[in-house]
């Protein structure tokens with residue numbers, strides 16, 4: 378291998394496989410496509426990537442070409458307002474070409490042969506984006522044979538990947554028969570490339586961190602994703618999932634793995650995903666679920682002057698399901714580096730403040746010289762997400778009494794991607810780089826970690842607490 382090729386591989390930018398010619402979006406009339414996928418594509422194209430691509434949409438509704446063009450115009454404009462101002466740069470031209478040449482097809486993708494027939498009429502290799510309800514995606518994949526897919530084609534699967542370990546395994550088996558594993562992209566839009574690299578750069582490029590990054594020096598790690606958003610018309614999906622499946626199983630465990638894994642020797646997808654897989658295989662939730670997990674559901678409240686109804690009264694919610702809107706689990710990583718360090722993963726909806734960060738709490742010093750006062754909280758390193766930031770809370774001899782230590786905060790802004798999260802997802806798909814996608818064995822392992830918790834909750838082993846929408850969580854949770 379040439380030095381150049383090694384460099385490219387190490388930086389994770391090596392193009393793998395044949396260039397994708399057609400992006401086929403199944404579920405083109407759906408919410409994800411309109412709100413996130415098409416704006417992400419627009420941003421990508423405007424950045425000069427994917428200029429030569431053909432875009433084809435499919436849905437079960439009989440949409441006219443005019444309806445499809447309207448959707449493309451609106452969604453593209455959402456990502457790049459300049460689109461409406463007749464900008465004449467190359468990116469804008471490419472976007473206009475993609476839009477005007479794009480076609481929409483009415484297809485029931487679960488009908489035997491229907492999807493294969495649609496693909497046969499497209500120029501390959503094709504990236505097939507399954508923006509469909511999960512059960513429909515599985516049925517659609519099951520109608521395909523390997524020979525239906527042009528050489529080099531890629532399959533993009535949305536979250537949730539299955540609803541439990543068994544269904545994820547079943548889906549993996551279907552996909553495995555169709556294309557090689559590194560041609561399957563299991564989307565985790567939460568972990569943009571910049572965020573992954575920010576965590577790895579921080580951890581592995583600083584000699585001062587890695588020696589203390591273990592159970593000798595770290596007390597606990599908290600990974601939190603609390604948001605003000607409520608159901609946003611997605612009750613049908615969310616009520617069947619809940620906070621544990623929706624956020625923790627899919628996204629927060631991946632962040633935990635990046636924080637806890639050993640250093641890979643390169644940033645190539647295989648090295649990186651091997652290390653992520655290894656740390657997740659060592660992870661589990663302690664069986665004393667009343668102590669290692671908590672769940673809650675929001676009641677009526679107010680967020681930013683907006684009245685939010687009781688969760689169970691929301692349209693599309695079935696109270697009998699007992700779906701949680703706030704979940705917390707304590708994960709143990711059973712290896713030498715992390716034994717005894719709790720990793721607390723928490724995510725909630727309708728919470729009063731947006732809070733997205735990983736907090737690494739260090740142990741106190743073994744002995745503080747007598748005479749110093751003022752130390753009342755431990756040293757903490759905070760990694761904020763979206764926008765990515767870094768904050769070190771540390772005790773120093775600040776102004777005033779030199780014996781009294783003050784809390785100082787060192788802050789930095791981290792690299793921000795110019796692409797929208799779904800632009801990054803599509804960039805990975807179109808450039809043949811599955812680094813950001815969750816590998817099949819890891820997706821199953823994440824279900825293995827949360828499944829016993831879901832079963833314990835189903836059996837009511839852990840009480841369902843409540844919190845008013847707009848609050849920080851249940852008042853009985855001391856740290857909420």
Ligand code: NDP
Pocket residue numbers: 403404405406407408409410435436437438439484485486487507508509510511513535536537614
């Ligand atoms: P929607 O219900 O809004 O859209 C589903 C789409 O699937 C529609 O275009 C629908 O077509 C199409 N469809 C359903 N059945 C068939 C069929 N038999 N043949 C062809 N098309 C069919 O769902 P979302 O867009 O919200 O979600 C899609 C996927 O993305 C899900 O897996 C979801 O979990 C995931 N996701 C969604 C997010 C979001 O914010 N929306 C965020 C993260 C993940 P038609 O309307 O014509 O019936």
